[in-house]
Amino acid sequence: MTKAEATATGLDLPPDAKVGIIAGGGSLPVEVARGLALHGYRPFILLMEGEADRQQDLRGYEHDSLELEQIGSLVTTLKRHGVTHLVLAGEIKRRPRLTHIRPSLGLLAIVPSVIMALARGDDGLLKVLTRGLEKRGIKVVGAHEVVPELAAVEGTLTSVAPKRSDWRDIEAARQAAKAIGALDIGQAAIAIGGRAIALEGIEGTASLLERTRDLRGHGRLAGKTRGVLVKCAKPGQELRADLPSIGPQTVEAAHAAGLAGIAVEAGRSLILEGPATLDRANALGIFIVGLPITEPADGR
Known part of the structure; x- marks a missing residue:
């Protein structure tokens, strides 16, 4: 399927998009990557160390790795690879160890929001993460939006x-x-x-x-x-x-x-x-x- 055909079927991506996938555990990152490739978008995979368990299936795409405690460099990593859109896919079983997180100016700017989000539970944290990424120019999209057949x-x-x-x-x-x-x-x-x-x-x-x-x-x-x-x-x-x-x-x-x-x-x-x-x-x-x-x- 070409990008023009993908747009005609309602795929929620512009033709020049470069889609990154934050890959946790399970088969979802693999299915999103395959679906994007079939729709004509070659994905970039960010493998979360200790979480992504289908690495053999994912390393065939352009990829990089990131520890949870390196979350402060997430935006820099994505922009270095030209990512315009991001899918959060797969299970992350643990939270970052706060004492091991490597500080950055970008991270320090959102620390108060993250602390409040942690108090609200998992969904509050996800909302803070997605909105923080979008403020920095990376559009977060759902797996069901970019691979609707899932x-x-x-x-x-x-x-x-x-x-x-x-x-x-x-x-x-x-x-x-x-x-x-x-x-x-x-x-x-x-x-x-x-x-x-x-x-x-x-x-x-x-x-x-x-x-x-x-x-x-x-x-x-x-x-x-x-x-x-x-x-x-x-x-x-x-x-x-x-x-x-x-x-x-x-x-x-x-x-x-x-x-x-x-x-x-x-x-x-x-x-x-x-x-x-x-x-x-x-x-x-x-x-x-x-x-x-x-x-x-x-x-x-």
């Missing part, structure tokens, strides 16, 4: 569809996920029998599903069948970073937890390794549904 679409995406009872679980889990999202705790919840039985904490979706599997194994959910995992963006979330995502591992874990399916917000959630994820869901008899958005977001 975003979930509305409707049933698998050959298996939810039953009527599953829709009760979907609604209950969605309400619970929105409630914890408003507190900046997590993005996911599980409902069984029409009520929420487990909520995502800071440890993430994989641990949520593992807890649910253990509850079944220990008899706490004896006689309870089916159930649904719902993932959705936090109310007011900065949508250019940390969108909810699912992949083949999510499907496997949902099946191991005895769930009937997974629901995500269409347009605000990512399906990683899309063909493999849907194929695995079909093979296991798990449904995947893209839900319509029910409220506006102020994060783009």
